[in-house]
Amino acid sequence: MQSNSRVMIGTMEAVSILTVSRVFTAVTFPAQNSSINITSSMIAFVFGFVIDLIIILPFLWLIKKHSTHSIVEFAYEINDIFGKSISLIFAFVFTLLCAMNLSSFTRFVSKEFLNTNAFPILFLITLAVVYCAFMGIEALGRFSNIVLLILILSVFTVFFLFLNDYKLNNFYSPLEDNILSTVSEGFFKASNTFEVASVLFLAPVVKGRKKRGFVYFLLISLLLIETIIFSIGAVFGDYANITTYTYYNLIQVSGISSLRRIDSVYVAVWVLLGFVKSGYYLILAENLFSSFFKKPNKTHTLTIVGTITFLIAGALLLKPEISMSLHLPLKIFLILCIVVIPIIILILLKRRKRLET
Amino acid sequence: MKLNQKPIGFILLLIITLLSTNIRSTQLSDRAIVEALGVDYSNSLYTVTAQVYNPTSSETAKSQTKILTGSGENIKKAIDDINRKNSKTLYLSHNSFIAIGLECASFSLEDVLNFFQNDSQTRPDILMVLTDKAENLIKFTNDENTTAAKSVAEILKNNAQKGTLCDMRLYEILRHKETPTSDYMIPVITNADTTINTQGVLVFKQNSPAVLIDEDETIGYNFIKSNVKDLILSVDDQAVEIKNSHSRVEAKIINDEIEFNVNIEIDAAVNEGNSQELTELLEKEVKEKSQSAVQTALFENGCDIFEFGKLLRTTHPSFLKRYKNWSNDQKITVFVSVECHIE
Numbered sequence: 001m002q003s004n005s006r007v008m009i010g011t012m013e014a015v016s017i018l019t020v021s022r023v024f025t026a027v028t029f030p031a032q033n034s035s036i037n038i039t040s041s042m043i044a045f046v047f048g049f050v051i052d053l054i055i056i057l058p059f060l061w062l063i064k065k066h067s068t069h070s071i072v073e074f075a076y077e078i079n080d081i082f083g084k085s086i087s088l089i090f091a092f093v094f095t096l097l098c099a100m101n102l103s104s105f106t107r108f109v110s111k112e113f114l115n116t117n118a119f120p121i122l123f124l125i126t127l128a129v130v131y132c133a134f135m136g137i138e139a140l141g142r143f144s145n146i147v148l149l150i151l152i153l154s155v156f157t158v159f160f161l162f163l164n165d166y167k168l169n170n171f172y173s174p175l176e177d178n179i180l181s182t183v184s185e186g187f188f189k190a191s192n193t194f195e196v197a198s199v200l201f202l203a204p205v206v207k208g209r210k211k212r213g214f215v216y217f218l219l220i221s222l223l224l225i226e227t228i229i230f231s232i233g234a235v236f237g238d239y240a241n242i243t244t245y246t247y248y249n250l251i252q253v254s255g256i257s258s259l260r261r262i263d264s265v266y267v268a269v270w271v272l273l274g275f276v277k278s279g280y281y282l283i284l285a286e287n288l289f290s291s292f293f294k295k296p297n298k299t300h301t302l303t304i305v306g307t308i309t310f311l312i313a314g315a316l317l318l319k320p321e322i323s324m325s326l327h328l329p330l331k332i333f334l335i336l337c338i339v340v341i342p343i344i345i346l347i348l349l350k351r352r353k354r355l356e357t
Numbered sequence: 358m359k360l361n362q363k364p365i366g367f368i369l370l371l372i373i374t375l376l377s378t379n380i381r382s383t384q385l386s387d388r389a390i391v392e393a394l395g396v397d398y399s400n401s402l403y404t405v406t407a408q409v410y411n412p413t414s415s416e417t418a419k420s421q422t423k424i425l426t427g428s429g430e431n432i433k434k435a436i437d438d439i440n441r442k443n444s445k446t447l448y449l450s451h452n453s454f455i456a457i458g459l460e461c462a463s464f465s466l467e468d469v470l471n472f473f474q475n476d477s478q479t480r481p482d483i484l485m486v487l488t489d490k491a492e493n494l495i496k497f498t499n500d501e502n503t504t505a506a507k508s509v510a511e512i513l514k515n516n517a518q519k520g521t522l523c524d525m526r527l528y529e530i531l532r533h534k535e536t537p538t539s540d541y542m543i544p545v546i547t548n549a550d551t552t553i554n555t556q557g558v559l560v561f562k563q564n565s566p567a568v569l570i571d572e573d574e575t576i577g578y579n580f581i582k583s584n585v586k587d588l589i590l591s592v593d594d595q596a597v598e599i600k601n602s603h604s605r606v607e608a609k610i611i612n613d614e615i616e617f618n619v620n621i622e623i624d625a626a627v628n629e630g631n632s633q634e635l636t637e638l639l640e641k642e643v644k645e646k647s648q649s650a651v652q653t654a655l656f657e658n659g660c661d662i663f664e665f666g667k668l669l670r671t672t673h674p675s676f677l678k679r680y681k682n683w684s685n686d687q688k689i690t691v692f693v694s695v696e697c698h699i700e
Contacts, residue, residue, distance in 0.1 A: 127369060169667050173674035238535035239528055242474070243481075253482040253528060 007205065011213035013141025014206045016148040018195045018217040019224070021277040023151060026225040027247050027270060028104065036177040036185055038233035038240065042226055043174055047186025049222045052196050053215070055335060058342035059200055060211055067210065071200040072291065074345045078352075084292070086341065090201065091288035093330070095305060097194055098281035099312035100323050102126060105274040107317060108245060109267075118317050123310065125278075130306035132279030133286055134298065137205060140279050147272045148220075154269050155224050159231050161254045170237030188331070197334040200342070201284050282309065389425060389445040391452045392506035395491025396432060396469055398461035404428045405435035406492040407447055408506055422504050424496055432472045449478035453510045455527075456491040459559075459566075462543070467564045470534070473527055481528035484513055487545045487559055499551045508553050513544065520576050520585030520602075522555050534564075538666025540654075545569065560660045568658040570650060577646030578654070580604060580621050581663055581693075592639045597699070600624045608669045610676050614688045617665050619647065623697045640695040647693045655691070665691075 036044065062074060069077075072090075076083030102125055109125075110118035132140060174182065195217075203210055232240050232250050243249045251266040286305050290296035316323045389409040397404040404426065411423035425447075427438030440446050457469055473479045486509060488494045497505040516522035522544050533541035545556040557571045558578075570578065579585045585602040601624045609616040621643060627635065654660045669676065 123372075127372070169664060169671050172670055176670075176674045236528065237532050238537075239532035242531065242535055249481050249528070252480050253526070 007136055007138045008207045009138055009141040009205055011206055011208040011210070011216075013138075013145060014202060015213050015217045015220065016144035017137075017141055017276065017280050018199070018202075019220045020144050020147050020151060020273050021198075021280055022195045022217070022221040023224050023228075024101075024270075024273040024277045026221075026228055027273060028108070028245065036181050037172040037174070038229065038237075039171045040174040040177040040182045041185065042229055042233075044182050044185035045189050045222060045225055045229070047183055048189030049218050051186055052218055055338045056196060056199065056214060058339055058346065059203070060214075062342045062346055063203055063210070068204050070202075070204045071341060071345070072288065073204070074349070075341070078345060078348050087288045087291045090337075091285050093334070094198070094281045094285035094288065095309055096312060096326070096330070098129070098278050098285060099309045099316060100326065101274065101278045101281065102129065102309065102313040103316035103320070103323060105271075105278070106313070107320065108248075109271075119314065122313055122317060125275075126306060126310045126313065128275065129278040129282055129309075130302055132275060133282040133302055133306075137202075137280075137283050140276065140283065144276050147276055150269055151273065152220075152224065154266065155227050158251060158254060158266075159227050162231055162235050162250075166234035167237065168234065170233050170235075187335075194330075194334055197338050198280070198284060200338065201287070282306070285309075387445055388448045389423075389439075389443065390448050392422060392504070393454055393456070393495050393509065394449070394452050395456040395458070395488075395495040396435075396461055397458035397491045398464050402428045402430065403432050403435045403461070404492060405432060405439060406495040407439060408495050408504060409445075409447070410451075422506075426492065432469065449476065450480065452479065452483060453506045454484035454486055454513070455479075456486050456488050456494045456505075456509070457543070458491040459487055459489055459545075461491070462487050462559070462561075463566055466561065470527070470531060474531060479527070482526045484510065485525050485527055485530060485543050486513065487543050489547055494546070494548050494553075497548045497553065499553075505548075509546065512546065512553055512555065516544075516555055517584070518586055519588040520579035520599075521572055521588070522575060523558050523579065523584070525558075533662070533664075536664070536667055538661060538670060539664050540567070540660040540662050542570065542660075542662050560654055560658065560662055562658065562660050567660050568653060570653060570662075573646050574650040574653055577643075577648070577650035578662065580623075580643055580647050580695075581606070581619055581650065585623075590639070590642065592635060592642055595627060595630060595635065597635070597639055598626045600626055606663075606665070606668055608665070608672050610673055614690070615669065617668075617689070617691045619691065619693045621647065621693065621695045623695065624700075625697055626700045636697045636699050639697045639699065643695045643697070644693050647695075648691075651691045651693070655689070665689075 059071070062071075063069060066074070072083055072087050075086040102122060106118050106122040106125060110121050132143075199214060206213060228247055232246050235250060235253070236243070236246065240246050248263060248266060248270075252261075252263045254260075254262060282302075282305060286298070286301050289305055290298070290301050293301070389407070391407045391409050393408040395406040397406070405428070407425045408422050409425055411421060413421060425439045425443055425445075427435045427440075427442060429435040429438050436447055455473060457466065461469065473483070474481075486494075494509065495505050497508065499508060513522060513524045517524035523542065525541070525543050530541045530543065533539045540560060540562050542558040542560040544558050547554050547556055555572065557569050557575050559569050560567045576585065576588070576590075580602055581604055583602060583604045585599055588599040590597050590599060602621060604619055604621045607618045607620075609618070623639070623643060625639060651663070654662050655665070
């Protein structure tokens, strides 16, 4: 995030934003299209957690001395072209991520619920998300704290609702799968977290202990995701492989005595998660676009970014296969960026320092 | 330049209001709320029969419902036919069960299951039953004017709780279907003029009907799966109430031969005449029923409805990796032991 609009948020707020955004993906598509069984998938998430911890190390090293710098500011220190390139690329990446999120969000609401034309819904959701971005990162952070609390409550409520229905036979041995498949799935899970890449831009506006916050974010996400996957696996078993919105389907069959049909409550929670995630990406995109202007105007920039997001999301709604094909390249690109860009900056800064002395 | 936020807010509000009318919606009066649905297949046509809620001032349950029928090349077209003929849109979220005609089940059960699995309105926990002709079951009413939706759901619930039937829900059938080592089953019920009778459960192997498990064998199956509760069994002309049952299955591999040990524990009660002999007779009865279920389903028809293969896969993964088609290639033994505690 750029210094011209620096509003600081606490570690807790940052943890909430990142966790809520991360778990949204898991709630929507928990363990789908996985070539390994559900037990191996749960192990792969732990691998993903370790990989996430490792890949962020170069950036943590980079911000050791300049904790108020984002990756863009470090890039500007090298030279203007490098700084502008990083800003432009990531501005588009975050716009694209926001659009992908909005399109999948709209598809679910329009098909599963309203069975209606998706575009008016997309427009309304985009408007809400633009408003959220207009309120800024501080407001989003405070809102995310509440959403995270609701999320934790709902995930564990669902977990306890099914206590009598768990069938541990559904968890096949991880030895069935090749260890390499499990590790590569771990890489897939790790790269699935675009939120880790976003830390490169969010870190400078976070007050307090950033490293500890990052670990908390990964740990809480891991706990929630593992709980979700355990509930799904223990109840649905192999049926989980053929459903699209598995967690939603699980909640549809949940309930004890009069506490039934709580899927509408789930959708409300899910809308909150999607809202936070989309708002967060839009704030990052708006911030990066603003860095190109000497006197940025938030309303103008957000109107432009919001329009671009709406158009891309609309295109992705019409051609969902584009979204599917974009996922893998984006993941590889982001995981490379998280590692490579801080290392390049570290090397260049060190070289410059050596030349100066 | 700072924009005046008041007109922007007004314009946004206007857009939201206008767009909300653009979202297509179906009025409640245009919906037909389905309470029970039947699917039949004959002469290359699917016939869908729906019992829908039809509110009237009358107090009898029958007059509060209406039967709608439509047909088409597939289930979707049959439902569309009903919608078109009645100028109403069927709403399936409150449906209590789906009845499938036996002919339809023999011909295209997989298509039926796939349709309802992909249908966003059908809940995954919907009850599934088989019957001779689904249309007749949906049109059923008994002497007290109770409709099919209520009668069937009640019969399934009561029998499944006792253990004389299995109430299979859509996601449970699909779970069994998707497990490579398991086979699935669906309860069969028939209706006469004013009564509904249970016939046992029909076991499917690779989506084709394999064998009908009768009521005694279904009880045996339910003892193995720990599903028996509040069942009255007649043992030596004496009524014994099975209060609860719990089973534990162990899988063993001895010299490449598979052995399953099923240990069933039962808590029962009798009014009078509790004796060691009665306990032994009850143990014998439960053992016979369970062995009979295993014999008919697994040994005679190669259908693993007990999820023994799944247990083997969990406990001996390397063994099952070697033998993909476990039930056909190896020697399998199933030992059933029963322990009763009669109060």
